Each structure stands twice: as C-alpha cells, then as structure tokens.
Amino acid sequence: MMGAENKGHDYEEAHLFASKEEMESLVLHEHPFNSNSNGNGNFFSSYGSAMSSSLPDSHHPLSSSVATAILTDSDPLLSPPPYPELHGPSSHDNSYIEPPSYADVIFSPFHGEDINSLESPSLSSINSPMSFSRTSSSNSEYIRITVSNPQKEQETSNSIVPGGNTYFTYLITTRTNIPEFVATEFSVRRRFRDVVTLSDRLAESYRGFFIPPRPDKNVMESQMMQKQEFVEQRRLALEKYLRRLSEHPMIKKSDELKVFLQVQGKLPLPTSTDVASRMLDGAVKLPKQLLGESTVAPHEVVQPAKGGRDLLRLFKELKQSMVNDWSGSRPLVVEEDKEFLEKKEKMHDLEQQLSSSSQQAESLVKAQQDMGETMGELGLAFIKLTKFENEEAVFNSQRARVLDMKNFATAAVKASRFYRELNLHTVKHLDALHGHLGLMLAVHSAFTDRTSALLTVQTLLTELASLQSRSEKLEAASSKVFGGDKTRIRKMEELKETMRVTEDAKNVAIREYERIKENNRIELERLDKERHTDFLSMLKGFVANQVGYAEKIANVWGRVAEETSGYVKESI
Amino acid sequence: MDHQQPPWSVSGSSQSPRSPSSQPYLHVSVIDPVKLGNGVQAYISYRVITKTNLHEYQGPEKIVIRRYSDFVWLHDRLFEKYKGFFIPPLPEKNAVEKFRFTAEFIEMRRLALDIFLNRVASHHELQQSEDLRTFLQVDEAVMERLRAHENGLFKKPAELMQIFKDVQSKVSNVVLGKEKPVEESNAEYEKLKHYIFELENHLAEAQKHSYRLVKRHRELGKSLSDFGKAMKLLGSCEGDSLGKAFSELGAKSEVVSVRLQKEAQQLLMNFEEPLKDYVLAVQSIKATIAERANAFRQHCELAETMKLKEINLDKLTLTRSDKMREAETEYNQLKQANEEAKRRYDDMVRLMNEEIVRFQEQKTLDIGVAFHNFANGQARLANNIADAWRSLLHKLESC
Numbered sequence: 001m002m003g004a005e006n007k008g009h010d011y012e013e014a015h016l017f018a019s020k021e022e023m024e025s026l027v028l029h030e031h032p033f034n035s036n037s038n039g040n041g042n043f044f045s046s047y048g049s050a051m052s053s054s055l056p057d058s059h060h061p062l063s064s065s066v067a068t069a070i071l072t073d074s075d076p077l078l079s080p081p082p083y084p085e086l087h088g089p090s091s092h093d094n095s096y097i098e099p100p101s102y103a104d105v106i107f108s109p110f111h112g113e114d115i116n117s118l119e120s121p122s123l124s125s126i127n128s129p130m131s132f133s134r135t136s137s138s139n140s141e142y143i144r145i146t147v148s149n150p151q152k153e154q155e156t157s158n159s160i161v162p163g164g165n166t167y168f169t170y171l172i173t174t175r176t177n178i179p180e181f182v183a184t185e186f187s188v189r190r191r192f193r194d195v196v197t198l199s200d201r202l203a204e205s206y207r208g209f210f211i212p213p214r215p216d217k218n219v220m221e222s223q224m225m226q227k228q229e230f231v232e233q234r235r236l237a238l239e240k241y242l243r244r245l246s247e248h249p250m251i252k253k254s255d256e257l258k259v260f261l262q263v264q265g266k267l268p269l270p271t272s273t274d275v276a277s278r279m280l281d282g283a284v285k286l287p288k289q290l291l292g293e294s295t296v297a298p299h300e301v302v303q304p305a306k307g308g309r310d311l312l313r314l315f316k317e318l319k320q321s322m323v324n325d326w327s328g329s330r331p332l333v334v335e336e337d338k339e340f341l342e343k344k345e346k347m348h349d350l351e352q353q354l355s356s357s358s359q360q361a362e363s364l365v366k367a368q369q370d371m372g373e374t375m376g377e378l379g380l381a382f383i384k385l386t387k388f389e390n391e392e393a394v395f396n397s398q399r400a401r402v403l404d405m406k407n408f409a410t411a412a413v414k415a416s417r418f419y420r421e422l423n424l425h426t427v428k429h430l431d432a433l434h435g436h437l438g439l440m441l442a443v444h445s446a447f448t449d450r451t452s453a454l455l456t457v458q459t460l461l462t463e464l465a466s467l468q469s470r471s472e473k474l475e476a477a478s479s480k481v482f483g484g485d486k487t488r489i490r491k492m493e494e495l496k497e498t499m500r501v502t503e504d505a506k507n508v509a510i511r512e513y514e515r516i517k518e519n520n521r522i523e524l525e526r527l528d529k530e531r532h533t534d535f536l537s538m539l540k541g542f543v544a545n546q547v548g549y550a551e552k553i554a555n556v557w558g559r560v561a562e563e564t565s566g567y568v569k570e571s572i
Numbered sequence: 573m574d575h576q577q578p579p580w581s582v583s584g585s586s587q588s589p590r591s592p593s594s595q596p597y598l599h600v601s602v603i604d605p606v607k608l609g610n611g612v613q614a615y616i617s618y619r620v621i622t623k624t625n626l627h628e629y630q631g632p633e634k635i636v637i638r639r640y641s642d643f644v645w646l647h648d649r650l651f652e653k654y655k656g657f658f659i660p661p662l663p664e665k666n667a668v669e670k671f672r673f674t675a676e677f678i679e680m681r682r683l684a685l686d687i688f689l690n691r692v693a694s695h696h697e698l699q700q701s702e703d704l705r706t707f708l709q710v711d712e713a714v715m716e717r718l719r720a721h722e723n724g725l726f727k728k729p730a731e732l733m734q735i736f737k738d739v740q741s742k743v744s745n746v747v748l749g750k751e752k753p754v755e756e757s758n759a760e761y762e763k764l765k766h767y768i769f770e771l772e773n774h775l776a777e778a779q780k781h782s783y784r785l786v787k788r789h790r791e792l793g794k795s796l797s798d799f800g801k802a803m804k805l806l807g808s809c810e811g812d813s814l815g816k817a818f819s820e821l822g823a824k825s826e827v828v829s830v831r832l833q834k835e836a837q838q839l840l841m842n843f844e845e846p847l848k849d850y851v852l853a854v855q856s857i858k859a860t861i862a863e864r865a866n867a868f869r870q871h872c873e874l875a876e877t878m879k880l881k882e883i884n885l886d887k888l889t890l891t892r893s894d895k896m897r898e899a900e901t902e903y904n905q906l907k908q909a910n911e912e913a914k915r916r917y918d919d920m921v922r923l924m925n926e927e928i929v930r931f932q933e934q935k936t937l938d939i940g941v942a943f944h945n946f947a948n949g950q951a952r953l954a955n956n957i958a959d960a961w962r963s964l965l966h967k968l969e970s971c
Contacts, residue, residue, distance in 0.1 A: 350806075353802070353805050353806040353808075353809050354806065356802050357802040357806045360795070360798050360799040360801075360802040360803075361799060363798065363799070364792075364795045364798075366795070367788070367791045367792040367796070368792065370791065370792075371785075371788045371789070374784045374785045374788045375788075377784075378781040378782055378784075381774070381777045381780075384774060384777075388774055392763070392766070392770065393767075401936045404940055408943045408946070408947065411947065415950070531810075532811070532814055535810070535814060535818075536814060536817065536968075539817050539818070539821055539968055540968050542821075543821070543961050543965045544965060546957065546958075546961040547965055550954045551954070551958045554950075554955045554958060557947045557948075557950040557954065558951040560944075560947035561944060561948040561951050564940055564941075564943045565944060566940075567937060567940030567941045567943070567944050568941055568944050
C-alpha cells in the first residue's frame with residue numbers, strides 16, 4: 001500500500017487487524033499518505049502533504065469554520081497553478097525541507113513517544129493532543145477507541161407510524177492491552193441514547209470525580225442541519241468523549257465503560273427513565289410517606305435527592321437548603337475545608353481565564369489564516385502578471401524583470417503555504433485550552449456532587465434533631481399519665497425505630513460525603529498535574545512551531561532579497 | 573530633502589547626475605503639512621521650497637504655500653500643453669472622509685506630492701514649463717485666482733475628473749473598436765494600447781492585495797498582543813514555573829506584535845505605495861493615449877474637411893464664380909490648420925515612443941527595488957520573530 005519507510009508504518013500494521021467494516025471506514029485515512037512519494041519523507045513533509053490535500057479531514061477537532069476554511073476544496077492555491085515550475089504540494093515540499101534546522105527537529109514532538117497510537121501520528125495527534133504528553137508516562141498500558149461507520153437503523157418495536165422511527169448507530173472499536181478487558185480488540189454498535197445512559201450511570205457511580213462531559217443532545221441542530229453533517233459532527237464528538245473517558249485513570253477500568261465497549265447487542269445498563277415516570281413513582285409513594293413515619297432508606301442516601309423518585313426527600317432537602325441560605329442559624333455541618341474553598345475560587349478564576357484565552361486563541365488562528373491567504377493571493381496576482389508580461393511584453397526591459405517577478409511570486413506562494421501549515425499546528429497546540437475549558441464542566445459537576453451530599457447530611461441531621469425533640473416531648477407527656485399511655489407508648493416506639501433508621505442513614509450520608517470529598521481532592525490533584533503537563537507541552541509546541549516556520553519563511557524571502565539586490569545597487 | 577527621485581525609486585539612465593554649483597539646478601521639496609480651515613472646508617496646506625540657479629526664476633530660493641488643488645492645476649496645465657509626454661501622476665483626490673486628516677494619510681500625500689513635483693522638475697521638457705515656474709513662485713492670492721479661473725471653466729475638480737474619464741472611456745470605445753474607427757491602424761501601437769490597458773488591471777489587483785497584506789500584518793500583530801495578554805492572566809492562575817512560562821510567552825508575544833506593526837508600516841511605504849504609483853502612472857499613460865487619439869481624429873477630420881473644400885474650390889474655379897476667392901482663402905486656412913494638426917500629431921507619436929521606453933525602464937527598476945524591499949523586509953521580520961521565540965524556547969525547555 002505505502003512505502004515501508006513511511007511513518008505510516010504502524011498504521012499499516014494496525015490495518016491488517018482491522019475488520020472489513022473498518023477497512024471501508026478507514027478509507028479516508030489512506031489518502032494523506034498517498035501523496036507522499038518521498039520514501040524518507042520526514043514526519044513533517046508527510047503531514048504537510050496530508051494537510052494540504054483537499055480532503056475534508058474527518059478527525060479535525062475544531063468544528064469551527066476556521067478548520068473547514070483551512071481544508072476547503074475551493075482553495076485557489078490547491079488547484080493546479082498556472083506556472084509550470086510550481087509543483088503540487090508533495091513534491092514541492094521537498095525542495096525546501098532541507099537543510100535540517102531547528103524547525104525539523106522540533107517538529108517531532110508527536111511521533112515516537114506515544115505508543116498508544118496505532119494510526120499515524122499526524123492524525124491521532126489532532127485528536128487528543130492532551131493525551132500525548134500524559135499517556136506516554138503510564139506504564140505500557142494503552143487503550144484506543146475509534147468511532148466510525150454510522151449506519152441508519154429502524155426502530156423495530158412500538159412504532160405507531162409505519163416505517164417507524166429511524167436512528168443512527170456507530171461502530172465503536174477498541175484496541176487495548178488492559179487485562180480487565182476480554183480481548184485485545186473488539187467492536188460493538190451503539191446509538192447515542194446508549195451514550196447518554198453510560199454517562200448517567202457513570203455520574204452516579206463516580207460522584208466527586210471529574211467525569212468528562214458527554215456530547216450534547218443537540219436536538220435543534222439535529223433537525224436543522226444536513227443529516228450527513230450532523231451525523232459526522234456527532235461521530236467526532238462521540239469519539240472525543242470516549243477517548244477522554246478512556247484516559248481517566250478510574251473510569252477507564254469502570255464496569256460501566258467495560259460493559260459499554262464490549263457487550264454486544266442491547267446495552268445492559270439501567271436506562272435513565274424520563275422525569276415524568278420518576279415524578280409519577282414519587283407521587284405514588286408520597287401519600288404513604290406522609291401518613292406514616294417515613295424516612296429515607298440508608299441505601300438511597302448515596303444518591304442525590306434531585307434525580308431520584310423520593311419526592312418527600314426532595315422537599316426536605318429543598319427546605320434544608322433554604323434554611324441554610326435564609327435563616328440566621330448555622331447549619332449543623334458546614335463546608336469547613338478552607339483549602340477546598342480556596343481551590344474552588346481558584347477554579348473559578350481559572351475557568352474565566354481559560355475562556356478568554358480560548359477566545360483569543362481563536363482570533364490568533366484566524367489572523368494567521370488570513371495572513372496566509374492574502375500572501376497567497378498576492379503571489380497569484382503576480383503570477384498572473386508574470387504570465388501576462390511574458391505573453392505581451394513589448395520591450396526588452398520587461399522581459400528581464402519578468403524572471404524576478406516570477407521568483408517573487410513563487411516565494412509569496414510558498415510563504416503562504418507555510419503560514420497555513422503553521423496554523424494547522426497552532427490549532428492543534430492551542431486546542432489544549434479548549435480541552436481544559438471543557439473539563440471545567442466536569443469540575444462543576446463534581447463540586448455539585450459534594451454540595452448535594454452535604455445537603456443530604458444536613459437534612460438528615462436536622463431531621464434527627466427534630467425527631468429527638470418530638471421523642472422528648474412525647475416522653476414528657478406520657479410520663480404524666482399514670483400507668484402509661486398505650487397510644488403514646490406505641491408512637492414512642494415507632495419514633496425510636498424511625499430515629500434508628502435515620503441515624504443509620506445519617507451515618508451512611510456522612511460516609512458518602514467524606515468519600516466524595518476525598519474524590520474531589522484526588523481529582524483536583526490529578527487535574528492540576530495534567531493541566532500543568534498539557535499547558536507546558538502546549539507552550540513548547542506553540543513556540544517551537546513559531547520558530548520553525550519563521551525560519552522557513554525567512555529562508556524563502558532571504559533568497560529573493562539576494563536575487564533582487566542588484567536593483568538596489570544600481571541606485572548608488 | 574533634496575532628493576530628485578521617490579525614495580523607492582532609482583535613477584534611470586536618463587537622469588542628470590548630481591550637479592556642482594556651476595551647473596544649472598532646480599531643487600524642489602514639499603514639506604510642513606498644516607491643517608487649515610474648519611469643518612467641511614478644512615484642507616491641508618504645504619510649504620513648497622524651490623532652490624535654483626536658473627535665471628528664469630526670480631531668485632536662488634523661494635518658499636510658497638500650496639494646497640492639493642494647486643497641484644491639480646499644475647498637473648492639468650502640463651497635461652494640456654505637453655501632449656505626448658507622460659505627466660507624472662498625482663496622488664488620488666478622493667479620500668474616505670475619516671481618513672483625510674489622519675497623520676498617516678497626510679504624510680503619505682505629502683510624500684506623493686513631493687515625488688510628483690520632483691519628477692516634473694527633473695523631466696527634461698516639463699522642467700522648462702512656464703506653468704511650473706508660476707506654480708513655484710507666485711503668491712497664494714495669485715495662485716488662488718488662477719486656480720479659480722481654471723475651475724471656472726470646469727466648475728469643479730470633480731467635473732474635470734469626469735471629463736478625463738469621459739475621454740478615457742471614449743478612447744477605450746475607439747480603441748476597442750466600438751465606435752467607428754477614426755483610428756490609426758498600426759499593429760504595434762495596437763499592441764501597446766492593449767498592453768497598457770491590461771497592465772492596469774493586473775497592477776490594480778496586485779496593489780489591492782498588497783494593501784490587504786499590510787492590514788493582515790496589523791491584524792496579526794493585534795491578535796498576537798491580545799493573545800499574549802490573555803496568556804499572562806492565565807499564567808497568574810497557575811503555579812510557579814508554569815506561571816512564569818505563561819508570563820514570558822505573553823511578553824514575547826508583545827515583542828513580536830510590535831515588530832509586526834513596524835513591518836506593516838514598512839510594507840505600506842516601500843511596497844504598496846510604489847505599486848500604487850505604478851498604477852497611477854499607467855493611468856496617466858492611458859490619458860496620453862486618449863490625447864493621441866484625439867489629435868489623430870482632429871487631424872483626420874481636418875483632412876476630410878480640407879478635401880471637401882478642395883473639391884468645392886475646384887468647382888468654383890471652373891465656373892469662375894465670385895465666391896472663388898473666399899473659398900480659396902478658406903481653403904488655405906484649412907490647409908494650414910491641417911498641417912498644424914498633422915505636425916502636432918506626429919510630434920505626439922514621436923514623443924510617446926521615446927517616453928514609453930523611458931517609462932518602462934524606470935518602472936522596471938522601481939518595481940525591482942520594491943520586490944527587493946519587500947523580500948528584505950519579510951526576511952528580516954521572519955528572522956526577528958524566529959530569534960524572539962527561540963530565546964523563549966530555551967527557557968521553556970528547562971521547565
């Protein structure tokens with residue numbers, strides 16, 4: 001298929017293992033390497049030709065129009081240039097890749113290190129730049145998920161309308177050497193609804209963890225966009241999401257994820273039934289709760305009130321939260337961890353700065369893009385002028401300068417290509433900003449878990465206190481009656497029983513709260529470390545690129561400056 | 573500011589060498605732009621200094637105050653009187669209102685006017701023009717009267733422009749064969765005309781893109797600066813070494829941004845302006861082409877009329893009519909006029925041929941220099957940028 005020395009070597013091997021289905025789906029990946037005819041083409045040149053081909057690269061993370069603008073078909077520079085000396089992207093790259101400069105050395109941060117990627121470095125590096133710097137440090141454990149091959153399927157049951165509901169499924173392929181998984185390679189078909197289920201179950205099981213947020217449902221967009229575009233967008237988003245999940249040290253080994261990735265057929269995770277049915281269930285329970293003594297069962301305490309069916313509990317906690325906010329009295333247990341509160345403030349600041357940095361990064365990318373485009377247009381204008389002068393020149397003096405004009409124009413076109421390539425790299429590097437901004441959502445959720453667990457504890461404590469005082473009142477009243485009061489005694493026993501259950505629930509709730517606190521702490525540490533690594537690598541990569549490309553551009557123009565220096569000498 | 577050529581241009585072979593004091597010299601310069609007047613009627617006035625030892629002039633040095641419309645007057649007079657010559661182009665009249673009084677625009681215009689005047693003063697024919705002497709020496713009151721008189725004929729400079737354009741379009745109609753050909757059928761001249769017209773289009777496009785490129789440099793500079801600031805703030809959220817790294821990135825971004833802004837300015841002055849100058853020059857050649865076509869048509873019309881008169885005269889001579897003498901006088905007058913027209917036309921043709929060679933050589937050099945300056949500027953910019961980032965990279969590596 002391709003030259004053996006090609007950096008796509010690893011990619012080839014992987015290809016042999018792929019199922020036939022995947023072969024079809026991976027067709028898009030092949031193209032970037034076809035154009036690289038140079039056997040020892042270094043990473044950069046193959047990447048360069050990949051990026052300058054006019055294929056819509058499906059793995060591009062930036063869904064903004066900047067990305068599509070880079071790779072659009074209508075780029076005038078990609079159509080065969082009118083001048084015979086200008087070759088197509090691949091072969092003309094070779095003429096100025098040498099001499100090896102700082103640039104070439106620095107360009108290899110993405111290849112070699114990461115053994116997780118079986119695909120070519122160029123493609124995988126676009127996908128999760130964040131994973132690179134980190135996964136290479138994990139001890140030879142890898143997991144690689146690909147989402148591909150969307151297919152339309154029919155809803156078989158319960159279709160009122162004949163021809164029924166259609167939906168899309170996606171092929172999810174995993175390659176891994178983690179022993180907890182059944183095999184080293186396997187695939188399964190899932191629909192978006194399954195992903196929502198997975199996400200919900202993970203949220204329940206991993207309270208306090210920074211769980212990457214799942215892709216949005218995008219109901220509006222799904223109806224307004226073109227089907228194909230929407231499906232492609234969703235496919236990309238799913239892949240990104242699953243990859244992020246698989247990078248999380250706890251979640252990658254979770255049962256939920258394992259089941260999701262491996263079990264064929266229907267996803268055997270409990271689905272999140274919709275709110276209506278929950279409310280219905282809760283409404284059914286409510287009368288019984290109000291009539292009798294009821295309290296929340298200990299086992300239910302580990303989940304927040306909000307998503308559950310226990311309406312009474314929901315009301316109680318709501319009341320508690322209002323008491324917390326409005327009454328003057330201090331709740332019985334408060335968030336005392338000063339360190340945590342500081343951290344929370346910091347996270348808030350970080351989020352703001354990330355947001356503004358992310359915006360500026362997009363502006364910068366656009367400005368670089370524009371620079372490249374206009375430089376190219378200038379070059380083209382002069383190429384046309386050169387052609388014109390060649391054909392129609394009336395005087396000898398013109399013909400002499402035509403060559404210089406041509407060199408100038410060619411240089412401008414080259415410089416333009418460099419700017420565009422620089423930009424592609426820049427986009428990849430700065431994507432770390434966008435990525436971490438997205439993670440802030442996960443942080444919010446985790447902090448919310450903590451808050452709701454605390455609320456549960458507070459509510460139970462309040463409840464216990466009120467039960468206690470009722471019990472005391474009952475005792476006092478009944479002790480006045482000589483011989484005992486049968487009804488009162490019975491009530492007292494019931495109350496004591498309720499108190500016991502509530503006490504148990506309280507203990508469970510406290511344990512849960514502490515557990516979540518610990519999860520928060522661990523995750524914050526982990527996130528800080530990862531962010532630190534990612535940002536450092538982002539900065540290095542960004543700066544290295546700027547240096548490398550500036551050198552190349554300087555070379556190109558330096559030559560033209562020399563060639564045209566004769567004009568200036570004449571003026572002396 | 574005694575230079576005789578625009579800063580981006582080089583002396584062509586036809587220029588006279590530097591003149592020692594005994595040699596005749598004429599040095600002109602346009603300096604000191606000052607805003608005068610209020611509101612809509614505000615305008616810029618310039619100081620024009622002439623230093624000369626030519627005896628046609630009133631003295632060794634003269635300073636006068638002139639405004640843009642005075643230069644237009646001079647340009648138009650030269651155009652009228654020196655048919656066949658390529659009159660150096662003026663900077664464009666129309667400027668977007670809000671930019672009219674920016675420092676940049678004022679300086680660019682001053683420079684362009686200085687270049688224009690110098691080109692006139694160093695042109696072997698034009699420098700002898702009486703109108704030039706008038707322009708360089710009379711006081712403002714007189715100048716204003718002259719200008720008003722001229723304007724009186726044409727009502728407004730805008731209308732003058734319109735007439736120019738009409739002539740141009742009439743010429744293109746004639747040249748492009750839309751109107752009935754009272755046309756010189758000369759293959760070489762046709763080729764030249766076609767070349768000139770096409771050239772203008774290509775140059776205009778190149779100039780458009782180069783102006784945009786200047787803007788892109790500025791935009792990139794600005795966004796890099798904003799990005800740097802955001803990075804600095806982000807760094808303040810992070811810990812020690814990383815925070816420092818962000819802060820250094822921010823600082824470097826600012827450095828690079830400033831460098832980009834500088835280069836934008838250089839690009840404007842050393843590349844975009846020369847290109848624009850070239851475009852204007854080509855446009856002025858087009859005007860000359862129009863004039864030549866006019867001269868040709870005049871000559872042809874006269875010749876036709878003359879022929880008719882000749883036939884008439886012969887008829888009258890044969891019939892021995894009384895009207896014969898009248899007719900004879902008329903005929904002789906016409907004959908003279910025709911010979912004049914022919915001579916004028918022939919002069920134009922000769923001149924044009926000489927001028928165009930000179931023009932092409934000059935422009936080849938000018939554009940060559942422009943290319944060199946562009947390439948030099950870009951190379952220097954890129955090297956500066958590489959150096960700036962490289963120093964940061966070393967620091968980052970140790971993080």
